[in-house]
Amino acid sequence: MTTHANHDRIAEAFARVPREPFLPMAERRHASDNVPLPIGQGQTNSQPSTVADMLRLLDPQPGDVVLDLGSGSGWTSMLLAVLVGPTGRVVGVERHAQLVESSREAIEAVTAEFADRETLAEVAIHEAVPGALGLPAEAPFDRILASAGADSLPDELVDQLAVGATMVIPVAGEMLRVVRGGTGADELTITRHGWYRFVPLVSE
Numbered sequence: 001m002t003t004h005a006n007h008d009r010i011a012e013a014f015a016r017v018p019r020e021p022f023l024p025m026a027e028r029r030h031a032s033d034n035v036p037l038p039i040g041q042g043q044t045n046s047q048p049s050t051v052a053d054m055l056r057l058l059d060p061q062p063g064d065v066v067l068d069l070g071s072g073s074g075w076t077s078m079l080l081a082v083l084v085g086p087t088g089r090v091v092g093v094e095r096h097a098q099l100v101e102s103s104r105e106a107i108e109a110v111t112a113e114f115a116d117r118e119t120l121a122e123v124a125i126h127e128a129v130p131g132a133l134g135l136p137a138e139a140p141f142d143r144i145l146a147s148a149g150a151d152s153l154p155d156e157l158v159d160q161l162a163v164g165a166t167m168v169i170p171v172a173g174e175m176l177r178v179v180r181g182g183t184g185a186d187e188l189t190i191t192r193h194g195w196y197r198f199v200p201l202v203s204e
Contacts, residue, residue, distance in 0.1 A: 010055050013082040016114075019048065022075035022106045041096040043199060045073045046147060050196055054145060055079065057177045057193055058168045063087040064142035067160065069134055070094065070201065071125055074103025076147060078110055081121040088121040093135050095128035095202060133201070134160045141165060149173065149198035158188065170198045 019031040023045055027037045036044040055076075060066055062085040068077045071092030080090045094100045104125050111117055126135060134144070139160035146157065146169035153171050161167055161180040168177055175193040 009083060010052055010079075013055070013079045014048070014052065016082055017075065017078045017110065019045070019075055021110050022073035022078070022103070039073045039099065039102075041099055043072050043096065043099060045075055046198075051076055051079070053193070054147075054168050054175070055083070057175065058143050058145050058166060060084050060088075060143050065089045065138075066091070066143040066145065067134055067138070067141040068092040069144060069146040069157070070148040070199070071103060072099055072147060074107045074123075074125060076145065077103070077123050077125065078107055080145070081107075081123045082119070084121045086118060086121060090121050090123045091135055091138050091141075092123065092125040093128050094125060097127055100125055100127045133157055136160060143167070144169070146170070146201060147198065148201035149196075150201045153178065153190075154201070170196050173197065 020028045023031055023037055024039060030037055034047055034049050036047045039045050060080055060083045064084045066080050066084055068080055068090060071077045071094045077090050077092040107123050111120060133154050133156045140162035141160055142162055142165050144157060144161060144167035149170040151172060157167060163180055163182055166179050173195050175196050177191045177193060179189040181187040181189055
């Protein structure tokens with residue numbers, strides 16, 4: 001799963017996608033610090049090392065359709081766009097309308113600056129549907145990345161995974177990698193990958 005090639009692809013994505021444009025003006029001077037930074041609405045732009053850990057566990061491949069749940073600033077969605085490439089697709093879901101708007105603007109601005117934008121996946125950021133988790137209408141997904149913590153593994157998200165697909169999600173403070181091996185709920189392979197702090201996953 002975590003091969004040198006995977007590590008290099010993720011390092012390259014970080015090199016190609018600057019963090020600054022996805023941060024409020026006041027926070028941009030801290031962009032190179034390995035800390036979470038506030039982006040408004042009580043949300044944060046996650047610590048770069050945590051994002052890198054999650055992307056390594058997720059192991060997105062060229063051509064994958066990825067759900068970025070709790071897309072926040074849009075930075076992770078843009079990193080995913082590099083990793084899945086032009087044959088892939090990234091669908092972000094964010095429940096704060098202001099962040100949906102600001103992340104779309106940042107993604108558009110950064111994409112326009114890319115010399116080789118034909119190497120990027122299409123990124124679409126959606127406002128969360130009240131009462132729903134994820135984006136069932138767009139499912140199934142090859143990869144789901146959840147940047148908010150759940151108390152227990154949400155069946156509603158597992159149902160949005162394609163067979164053979166992978167989800168990375170913090171549950172009760174622990175980072176889980178969930179692989180759906182078949183159509184039955186008992187056909188999940190779950191591995192545990194350390195403790196992290198995240199804002200809570202909400203579906204109001």
